[in-house]
Amino acid sequence: MSLESPAIAAARGKIGPGTIDAEIHNVVPSSEALFPYLTRHWRETITQTLFKGVADASFPRGAPTTTRPGVTRAEGQPAASTLDQIKADILDRGVAGGILTCFYAVDSLRNPDAAIALSRAANDWQIAEWLEKEPRLRGSLVVPSQLPREAAREIERVGDHPGFVQVLLPVRSHLPYGNRIHHEMFEAIARKHLVVGLHFGGHPGNPPTPSGWPSYFVEEYVDMAGVFASQMTSMITEGLFDEFPALHVAMLESGFTWIPAHLWRFDKEWRNLRRLVPWVRRPPSAYVREHFRVTVQPLDAPRDPQQMVDLVDQLESEEMLMYGSDYPHLHLRDPEADLLAYLTPGHAARVRGDNARTLYRL
Amino acid sequence: MVVTAPGSRAVAGRPVRPALIDCDHHNELDSDADLYPYLSARWLAHAKSHGLRGAAGGMYPRFMPHREDARPPSGRKSGTDARHTVRHFIEPQNVAYAVLIPLNPSASQLNLDFGSALATAVNDWQVAEWLDVDSRFRASITVAFEDPVGAVAEIEHRARDKRFVQVQFSGRPQEPMGRRKYWPIYEACARHGLHVFSHAFGSYGQPITGTGWPSYYVEEHVGPAQAVQAQVTSLVFEGVFDRFPIKFVSVENGFAWLPSLCWRMDSAYRLLKSEVPHLKHEPSEYVRGHVYASTQPMEEPNRPRYFHKMIEQFGDLFDHIMFASDYPHWDYDDPDQALPVNLPHAIQQKIYFDNAARLYNLA
Numbered sequence: 001m002s003l004e005s006p007a008i009a010a011a012r013g014k015i016g017p018g019t020i021d022a023e024i025h026n027v028v029p030s031s032e033a034l035f036p037y038l039t040r041h042w043r044e045t046i047t048q049t050l051f052k053g054v055a056d057a058s059f060p061r062g063a064p065t066t067t068r069p070g071v072t073r074a075e076g077q078p079a080a081s082t083l084d085q086i087k088a089d090i091l092d093r094g095v096a097g098g099i100l101t102c103f104y105a106v107d108s109l110r111n112p113d114a115a116i117a118l119s120r121a122a123n124d125w126q127i128a129e130w131l132e133k134e135p136r137l138r139g140s141l142v143v144p145s146q147l148p149r150e151a152a153r154e155i156e157r158v159g160d161h162p163g164f165v166q167v168l169l170p171v172r173s174h175l176p177y178g179n180r181i182h183h184e185m186f187e188a189i190a191r192k193h194l195v196v197g198l199h200f201g202g203h204p205g206n207p208p209t210p211s212g213w214p215s216y217f218v219e220e221y222v223d224m225a226g227v228f229a230s231q232m233t234s235m236i237t238e239g240l241f242d243e244f245p246a247l248h249v250a251m252l253e254s255g256f257t258w259i260p261a262h263l264w265r266f267d268k269e270w271r272n273l274r275r276l277v278p279w280v281r282r283p284p285s286a287y288v289r290e291h292f293r294v295t296v297q298p299l300d301a302p303r304d305p306q307q308m309v310d311l312v313d314q315l316e317s318e319e320m321l322m323y324g325s326d327y328p329h330l331h332l333r334d335p336e337a338d339l340l341a342y343l344t345p346g347h348a349a350r351v352r353g354d355n356a357r358t359l360y361r362l
Numbered sequence: 363m364v365v366t367a368p369g370s371r372a373v374a375g376r377p378v379r380p381a382l383i384d385c386d387h388h389n390e391l392d393s394d395a396d397l398y399p400y401l402s403a404r405w406l407a408h409a410k411s412h413g414l415r416g417a418a419g420g421m422y423p424r425f426m427p428h429r430e431d432a433r434p435p436s437g438r439k440s441g442t443d444a445r446h447t448v449r450h451f452i453e454p455q456n457v458a459y460a461v462l463i464p465l466n467p468s469a470s471q472l473n474l475d476f477g478s479a480l481a482t483a484v485n486d487w488q489v490a491e492w493l494d495v496d497s498r499f500r501a502s503i504t505v506a507f508e509d510p511v512g513a514v515a516e517i518e519h520r521a522r523d524k525r526f527v528q529v530q531f532s533g534r535p536q537e538p539m540g541r542r543k544y545w546p547i548y549e550a551c552a553r554h555g556l557h558v559f560s561h562a563f564g565s566y567g568q569p570i571t572g573t574g575w576p577s578y579y580v581e582e583h584v585g586p587a588q589a590v591q592a593q594v595t596s597l598v599f600e601g602v603f604d605r606f607p608i609k610f611v612s613v614e615n616g617f618a619w620l621p622s623l624c625w626r627m628d629s630a631y632r633l634l635k636s637e638v639p640h641l642k643h644e645p646s647e648y649v650r651g652h653v654y655a656s657t658q659p660m661e662e663p664n665r666p667r668y669f670h671k672m673i674e675q676f677g678d679l680f681d682h683i684m685f686a687s688d689y690p691h692w693d694y695d696d697p698d699q700a701l702p703v704n705l706p707h708a709i710q711q712k713i714y715f716d717n718a719a720r721l722y723n724l725a
Contacts, residue, residue: 063634063637064633064634064636065633065634171573172572172573173573173574174573174574175573175574175575176571176573176574176575176576176577176581178576178577178581179574179576179577180577202573204573204574206572206573206574207568207572208572208573209538209572209589209592209596210533210534210565210568210569210570210571210572210585210588210589210592211533211534211535211536211537211538211539211565211568211589211592211593211596212535212536212537212538212541212568213537213538214538214540214592214595214596214599215538215540215541215596215599215600216599216600216634216637216638217634217637218599218630218631218633218634218635218637218638219538219592219595219596219599221630221633221634222591222595222599222623222626222627222630223572223591223592223595225591225622225626226571226572226588226589226591226592227571227572227573227588229587229588230570230571230572230573230576230581230585230588231573233571233576233580233581233584233585234571234576234577234581237576237577237578237580237581237584238576238577238578238581255626257622257625257626258619258622258623258626260618260663260668261587261616261618261619261621261622261661261672262584262587262619264618264661264662264663264664264668265584265587265616265618265619265659265661266584267662267664268659268661268662269580269583269584269659270580272583272693273425273426273579273580273583274580276425276578276579276580277578277580280580283664285664298626298629298630299629300622300625300626300629301625301629302621302625302675307671307674307675310671310674310675314663314668314671330633331633332629332632332633333629
């Protein structure tokens with residue numbers, strides 16, 4: 001089977017100059033929307049039993065963070081669930097191209113067969129209804145990350161489609177991603193030259209803090225930076241990048257102002273304890289600068305713009321930050337006014353597009 | 363300028379360096395048997411027949427032994443002998459006060475009654491073998507905080523002894539520290555002017571991350587900064603500081619994370635304040651009013667200017683940062699070498715003495 005139509009293949013690679021939006025959510029509107037891509041068994045199960053598909057608690061539906069005002073609505077469809085909506089709100093507004101981040105909660109499914117079936121369906125839906133129709137967009141694979149071997153199989157199945165540039169993993173997992181249990185999945189990601197997109201949220205069933213379940217979503221939202229930090233610690237300490245030197249991680253919706261302080265501590269602990277992990281031969285901060293990229297939202301900015309400039313300086317790399325709108329989610333800060341305006345023109349251009357072009361080989 | 367606080371003294375033959383207050387000083391148990399003299403017959407029999415039981419598999423093993431040079435002549439574990447600690451650390455380092463933090467198994471016991479009995483024993487042991495030995499020691503009340511009823515009883519029993527200055531939580535209680543399960547403890551603290559602190563590590567079975575157990579000790583040792591941020595976040599958003607005029611002290615978690623946590627909490631609050639209408643102020647205001655942190659393990663940026671910039675980020679909040687050595691643990695911060703940059707004397711005076719003196723009322 002040809003992975004994509006000749007016309008779209010010819011058009012792909014022609015993303016013009018300008019801004020790349022590295023985080024655009026394309027939302028699976030309902031389980032029914034995937035029916036054309038599901039077997040009769042799963043169509044019947046969803047229709048006739050109480051199983052209705054994935055859980056979705058990462059973003060409370062009505063919360064102010066979930067849908068920003070002014071988002072184009074299609075009749076009877078959730079925000080960001082059709083290509084026309086994203087064209088109107090992103091691509092027709094001066095953005096040259098972007099990365100779709102379909103954060104579809106297959107990790108919430110305890111039934112492995114359901115997780116596999118819905119992952120496949122979501123990817124086939126993305127190919128047919130997004131990637132085949134719009135050459136300015138690239139996509140992120142949906143995989144059952146709780147079943148690393150099955151995730152590897154799905155990456156093997158569709159990872160060669162030139163529209164896919166990334167595998168999306170929820171930042172909350174059963175075990176940290178450096179753990180060897182995930183090895184086959186990362187091996188497949190590396191072999192297909194895909195990027196690891198580590199995204200806010202997830203449904204592993206274990207609490208998002210080291211001290212149990214918080215009461216409020218606002219806490220979970222704040223605490224998620226700590227989960228990103230723990231994944232960063234795990235992936236570097238457990239040798240993921242020594243095993244797969246070409247692997248890159250894009251942290252999506254993680255915030256970045258916590259990174260310098262985290263690396264000061266991490267580098268210090270590495271100096272103290274490196275003999276316990278001799279494969280980690282460089283300071284962790286060197287791994288981060290080489291292997292990690294991060295989208296700018298949520299900006300979590302200090303009030304003093306000079307402190308914002310200092311923080312970006314402390315990343316010690318002009319290659320790490322990528323513009324990402326996190327559409328259709330709401331953030332209060334405007335990256336242009338609150339970040340890019342303070343950077344050198346060259347650095348700002350990298351954040352607007354060059355860093356994403358390099359990472360995703362656009 | 364040499365600052366000499368009451369109770370501190372010069373050591374013959376050495377230049378007198380400014381007195382300091384050590385906010386994380388460990389008094390160690392050589393083994394659980396050290397507590398046997400302080401247990402009732404009922405609980406002594408229990409300890410001997412059933413032993414101590416926490417969550418199986420719920421702790422990452424500590425790979426690194428204590429400082430060997432701190433071992434007392436008896437050969438017992440480092441940090442187990444108050445008189446040796448005074449000779450080896452308190453005197454030569456010109457420590458005006460050392461705030462004792464006894465890491466102990468009482469709060470991790472699955473049997474809550476036994477946990478409370480152990481906590482009482484730990485506190486009696488602290489009085490007899492530490493506080494009564496040297497007037498420079500201050501102590502932390504150990505409580506079995508997963509049983510707030512038992513914990514409050516212990517606080518009420520202990521609070522008359524003003525040498526106890528705060529109440530101890532581990533790094534990872536069963537629930538985030540702001541949850542109302544723990545409010546009776548904070549109410550008791552407020553009643554007696556005691557602070558609440560969380561010391562890194564120790565759990566009721568939870569891993570050090572919000573995403574499962576790590577494989578290596580390095581990860582375990584990077585993690586406390588994430589754990590304590592979850593505690594501060596919980597205390598702030600649950601409204602604990604509006605209800606109880608207590609101070610929260612973060613111990614052995616470093617401190618460079620505090621500014622970015624404030625920015626993140628404030629920005630999340632602006633978006634989601636409809637979920638927490640009980641809050642009266644922005645999150646960072648609660649931090650400024652109530653949250654303190656001790657230094658060890660001191661963050662060491664690879665460029666000195668970053669440390670100076672970090673102090674700028676703190677602003678007034680730097681008045682909440684207090685020196686801690688973590689004596690006699692392996693990752694001890696030496697008072698003379700811990701700071702990665704040369705700071706003006708006035709700032710050093712705040713970190714090494716004044717900020718803690720004000721918080722703990724140690725004039």
